[in-house]
Amino acid sequence: MNSTEGLYPFNLTPEQEERARELHESSIIIDLLFQGPLSPKAIPEAISESIREACEPYKEDSWTYSAMPSKIIHDMVARGEISEFKEEWYRSGITAGNRQLDVSSVDKILISMGDIQRQFDANDWLVKAVTAEQIRAAKRDNLKAGIVTAQETDGLGKNLELLEAMYNFGLRVLQLTYNNQNYIASGCMEEANGGVSKFGMRFISKMNELGIIVDTSHCGKQTTLDACRLSTAPVIASHTGVENIYPHKRCKSDEEFRAIAATGGVIGVFAMPWFVHGDPNDTTIEHVLDHMDYLVRLIGVDHVGIGTDWPMSDVAWSLVYFKEHIAPRIGFAKGDGPSTETVKGLETYSYFINFTRGLVARGYTDEDVRKMMGGNWLRVFEAVCG
Secondary structure: OOOOOOOOOOOOOHHHHHHHHHHHHHOOOEEOOOOOOOOOOOOOHHHHHHHHHHHHHHOOOHHHHHHHHHHHHHHHHHOOOOOHHHHHHHHHOOOEEEEEEOOOOHHHHHHHHHHHHHHHHHOOOEEEOOOHHHHHHHHHOOOEEEEEEEOOOHHHOOOHHHHHHHHHHOEEEEEOOOOOOOOOEOEOOOOOOOOEOHHHHHHHHHHHHHOOEEEOOOEOHHHHHHHHHHOOOOEEEEEEEEOOOOOOOOEEOHHHHHHHHHOOOOEEEOOOHHHHOOOHHHOEHHHHHHHHHHHHHHHOHHHEEEOOOOOOOOOHHHHHHHHHHHHHHHOOOOOOOOOOOOOEOOOOHHHOHHHHHHHHHOOOOHHHHHHHHHHHHHHHHHHHHO
16 A cells, blocks of 8 residues: 555644554554455455356355355455455554354354354464453564454354353354344344343353453343443443434444443444445545544543444445345345445555544544554453453
């Protein structure tokens, strides 16, 4: 990347640009919902078309067809066939990002465990981080750290032994529910707003016992409040936004933010165009920073982080298919993403320095920038996971 490519026009002075660059290079930066490092704009067109051809035999089954491109990309990464995987991650400056398990069924758990482990095995620069010190070591050694996380619990049923097995594999962050109702709690798309179940109480207790961070991002309001009341360890929302800025069901209320902060937890602001601003075609990183500013004013800088959740490691045609055929079946309203729109200033993960530059532009101190860029996540990780 040249010296100006991808730089959002914050109109920083040369001195501010140099300060932002030094901060970005020296800080531990954590994106706790890191769908990267690849994005549709980072994947060469020839690879995108070869993936489309490979997926054609699966078009009769919409779920398989939608999931295949991501699987093929993971396979190609494991075989070292997409050099942009490493290049984009290093250009981004991100120290640690999550590697996500699929916990929608027992079969998917086993398959995704294998897929994730292949990433670690195939790339000697990528390490599985299960402690805060391993993240710090990755920064010192110019390596990248992967944090194993999951966004749903459906495949676990009521099997707490399976949860423990996932912890032993490396799982360190787990969301209680994804949009809808399950054995544990109500998601943010459930009208009933039922909160945490009796089994959910046991589940959260087991997470605390093991050392798995309780994530409430896609949870309903009462579930979030219940989780904060029940957990003996910090609770997070790895990727969400501010309801009072943009009233979307994926955003959270001031009451929830205060409850999370009271546990010592952190809120990660996402970079999803449909959830932070009214026009997904004209959403900029300034809009994302507005959400971060609001949270700093409400609950303090110690409780604010980043969990972008976008762009995806996928190809453009697959994202369009997902929006049209899959998204409405998992709780997204019609036209409500995800698709090919991106936040201006974060079209690829190699532009991640725009977060640091934007925080500098808004007058934050070096210490505050370091906290929001990753220090706050590291503190919670250390408190819960060691």
